[in-house]
Structures are given as structure tokens and as C-alpha cells.
Amino acid sequence: MKDAVAFLLLIICCSCSQTETKDQKTRELEKKEFKQNTVKRDSVKNDTVEFISYNDNFDYSQLNGKKGKEEIDFINDNNNDRSLLRGDLIAITWKYDSIFIAGDGETPQNAQWIVSAKKIKDGSVSKFRSEYGKEIKYHFSKEDQLSDSYLDHLYQLAEYYIANSNKNIIKSIIKKKDDLAYSVEKREREEKQYYVLGIYTEFEHHINTVQWLYIDPEDDKIYEYDLADDRLIYFP
Template identity: 65%
Template structure:
């Protein structure tokens, strides 16, 4: 009886175990899938986009841009140029190629790689730097523990706002080459954290902020503060 039971169990185990042929089929299928993704490469393509930002915080460097209202990102590992400013019109050459994300095994993913990029027209920030030709001053509380890297990032956001603002006070200040600056502090509004910039004109070593900006650190969205109505208005 014991022999019969043992034999039955052996037959059951053999029938349940994947055979060598099935394992081979699975491996072959997996290999084909990887090859299918990896070889999905296109010839060189060209486009013109509005530059938004660089991002070097991931496994692969990125160049972010806009095409109309559409936001687009490209892998930028093969391009060391970091001279573009937000709003610049750039001509790019790119191709589809593979990337391998850390922690995702050996499976490749398709992505668009920048091969070359060249500025063809100055955006408003580039024009602002050439015409205003003065640094924007800023000060902040040391207790805020803001890193120098993030202070540089806030500077670019403030610069973008000033270059694109339609506020009369800012336009007049730029025209008269008055010294613009801003203060930086962290504040909470509606239970959300923001960096608040107080834009001012310096006159005889005195400052008086005339426009408050709220920066969402998660999205980099800039909001103008509407003081009479106590609300935030998104800046485009």
C-alpha cells in the first residue's frame, strides 16, 4: 500500500513540475520580448521646442520642454550643454533608444534620446539677462536651512517671473534699470508648504516688497498672491 501511495505522489509531482521544454519556451519568449523592446529604435528625428528645464537628479539626465501646451521630456545623457534658459526656442535632433532603470532588472524601456540641441531664438529670460544686465539681489533667513542648490533654483524661478511679468511696477523698474531683489521664506498656506518670495525694488538701501510669490516645491508652480482676496493665482 505504501509503495502505491509513494508511486502516486511521484507521478503527481512529475505531472505538476514544468518540463524542460516549457522552461525553454519561457526563456525564449522572455529573450524575444527583451530583443523586441531593445531593437525598437528609430532613425534620427528633428523638432523645434520651447526649453523649460534640465533635470540631472535621475538615473538619466533629462531635458524638459514644451510643444504648444504639451510638456515633453528627453533623455539628455549625451549632451553636456547646460546653457539654455527657460523659454528659449531650440532645435533638437533625437532618436528612440533603450534605457535601463535601476531596480528594474535587465528589461529595457524605450525613450527619446537627445543627439544634438541648438538655440535658434532667445526666450524672454535670455533677453532679460542681456537687457537688464544686473544680478537680482536676494536675502533669506539662515534658519530656513535652504540649500545653495535650491536657492539657485529659486533664483531661476524669480528670474522667469520678472522676465515674463506684466506688472507695471516691474516693467518700469526694468526700463529704469532699478535694482530688483526678493526675500525668501518658508510659509504654510491652506495646510501646504510653500517658498514665499517678496519681490522689491531697492532704493537708498531701503526695500519694500510690492509683489508676493508662492512657489510650490513639488511642482515648481509659481503663484501670485492676490492680497485683497487672500488667494493664489497661478502664473503661466
């Protein structure tokens, strides 16, 4: 009787093991077939987009761009260049390929992969750097504990605003090559947290703030602060 039970348990264990092995092989085969079918189905495409930003904080690095009013995200793992600036016009070659998201059962998903990207026209920030030719200074409270990478990110947003501002005073500062700087602080407004940048010039130790900006850390949207009406104006 004991022998019969042991034999039965052996059969069940073997069956479970075979099933698990079969399921694992099936999943691997599905992944392989998915990728092969994706590559076969989608040929390489060419496009022209306006560069917005890089994002290297996820499993796959990204290049974010804009075509008309539509924002587009591309997987950028095969491209090590990080020299593009916001507003640059770029020619990209891309194709659909698969990605596997960790924590999602590694289920394959379609994504737009960049094969190559090349700048074909300077954007506003590139032109500003060429014309102004100086670094923008900034200072912040050590209590805010901002990382170097996020300070660089805020710098890029401040630079983008200055390069695209229609304010005559900012245009004049750039033209005369006066020293530009900004302060950084956290501030709450209507129960929402923002990073506030105070753009200013300094002459003989006298600070002249020319514009306050509110940065939404959730989506990086920039808002001009209208002091007269105490309101935020979205800056596209």
C-alpha cells in the first residue's frame, strides 16, 4: 500500500514538474515569437521631430520629442549621445520592437525604438547658448536637499524659459550679455508643491528680479507668475 502511494506521488510530482517546464518553455517561445513577429511586421521608419528631453531613470532610457502638438516617446537604449538641447530639430530613424517591463510578468509590449538620431537644425536653446555665451548662475537652500541631477534638470528648464521668453527685459539682458542668475526654493500654492525660480540680474550687489517661475515637479510644466493678478500663466 505504501509503495502504491509513493508511486502515485512520484507520478504527480513528475507531472507537475513537466507542466511547469512546459509552461516555462511556452512563455519563452511566446516572447521569442512576439519579438520576431514584431520585427518582421514593422520596417524601419524615418521622421523629423522637435527634441524635448532625455529620460534615463527607468528600465529603458527614453528620448522625448514633439511632432506638431503631439508629444512622442522613443526607447533610446541604442543611442549614447546626450548632446541634444530642447527645441533642436532632429531626424530620427526608428522601428517598432518589443520591451519587457520588470514587475509586469515580463510581458512583451510594443515600443518605438530609435535606431539613429541626428540634429538637423538648432533650436532656441542652442541659439541662446551661442548668442549669450555665459553660464546662468543659481543658488538654493541646502535644506531642500536637491540632487545634482535635479539641479541640472531645473537649469535646463530655466534656460528653456529664458531662451524662449517674449519679455523685453529678458531679451535686453541677453543682448547686452548682462549676468543672469536665479534662486530656487520650494513653495506651496493652493495645496500643491512647486519649485519656484526667481530669475534676476545683479549690479553693484543690488538684485533685480525680472520674473518668478513656478515649476510643477510632476510634469515639468513651467508657469510665469503674474504678480499684479496673483495668478500662474502656463508657459508652453
